[in-house]
Amino acid sequence: xxxxxxxxxxxxxxxxxxxxxxxxxxxxxxxxxxxxxxxxxxxxxxxxxxxxxxxxxxxxxxxxxxxxxxxxxxxxxxxxxxxxxxxxxxxxxxxxxxxxxxxxxxxxxxxxxxxxxxxxxxxxxxxxxxxxxxxxxxxxxxxxxxxxxxxxxxxxxxxxxxxxxxxxxxxxxxxxxxxxxxxxxxxxxxxxxxxxxxxxxxxxxxxxxxxxxx
Numbered sequence: 001x002x003x004x005x006x007x008x009x010x011x012x013x014x015x016x017x018x019x020x021x022x023x024x025x026x027x028x029x030x031x032x033x034x035x036x037x038x039x040x041x042x043x044x045x046x047x048x049x050x051x052x053x054x055x056x057x058x059x060x061x062x063x064x065x066x067x068x069x070x071x072x073x074x075x076x077x078x079x080x081x082x083x084x085x086x087x088x089x090x091x092x093x094x095x096x097x098x099x100x101x102x103x104x105x106x107x108x109x110x111x112x113x114x115x116x117x118x119x120x121x122x123x124x125x126x127x128x129x130x131x132x133x134x135x136x137x138x139x140x141x142x143x144x145x146x147x148x149x150x151x152x153x154x155x156x157x158x159x160x161x162x163x164x165x166x167x168x169x170x171x172x173x174x175x176x177x178x179x180x181x182x183x184x185x186x187x188x189x190x191x192x193x194x195x196x197x198x199x200x201x202x203x204x205x206x207x208x209x210x211x212x213x214x
Contacts, residue, residue, distance in 0.1 A: 001030070003031070004032060007025070007031075008024075008065055011025050011028070018054035018058045019054060021058065022054055025044070025061055025064055025065050025068075028068055029041055031072075032068065032071070033112055034071060034114050034131055034134075035116040035123075035177075036112055036115045036117065036119075038119035038199055038202065039116035039117075039176070040068070040122075041119070041202060042119045042120055042122065042207070043124075043127070044067065044068060045064075045202065045205065045207045046124075047064070047124075048063035049063075050064060050207075051205065052205040052207075067126060067127050067128070068127060070128045071128045071130075074128060074131050074132055074135060075135070078135045082104070102135075102138070103134050103137060103150060113135070114130060114131075114134050115177065116171075116176045116178065117163060117169045117171070118169075119198070119199060119202055120202070121175075122176045122177075123151050123175040133150070134150045147170065147180060148179075149172040149175065149179060150177070152177075154172050154173065157172070157174055158172070159172075162184055162191055164192025164193070164194070164195050165184070165192055166184055167182070167183065167184055168181070168183070168184050169182075
């Protein structure tokens with residue numbers, strides 16, 4: 001698999017067709033997607049205003065990948081700091097990972113630090129702003145799953161979201177981040193079909209943009 005930076009360079013390469021550059025933007029999301037692949041993809045489509053006809057605004061792809069790149073740089077710096085801390089602990093004989101209040105207490109995968117299972121419901125601030133906030137967040141560990149949102153601080157406004165298959169996510173009612181996960185009693189095929197349909201609309205760039213700020 002090619003690296004994030006390889007795909008980043010291809011998105012910037014104006015000699016490549018817009019569709020190829022767009023494919024490379026999606027490949028960047030395989031390496032780093034703070035909200036999960038689908039929700040991060042949708043966020044970038046809206047924030048960079050990527051049109052269905054990419055030839056109308058190919059620079060939107062650069063806006064999108066640069067926003068993602070800047071957020072990833074923050075995350076990589078935090079990963080390096082954490083790795084150095086772990087090496088120092090091991091050198092002192094402390095091999096067990098310390099319990100802390102950081103986002104690592106509830107890992108969500110490689111670079112996926114604020115998972116939003118519903119692709120169209122996610123924070124609308126720039127990715128670097130959200131990533132920086134999550135990296136610096138502190139939520140005391142509870143015996144029950146922590147229901148304090150690291151992105152917006154919400155604690156009381158929670159919505160249940162069924163993925164249509166096996167899981168029910170308890171979402172932050174303010175920004176859509178998953179705060180806890182429960183096993184669903186039974187699958188819901190109609191709901192799963194609707195989720196798949198909505199994802200196809202995003203994948204095909206059939207997105208409605210919010211009005212431009214005045």
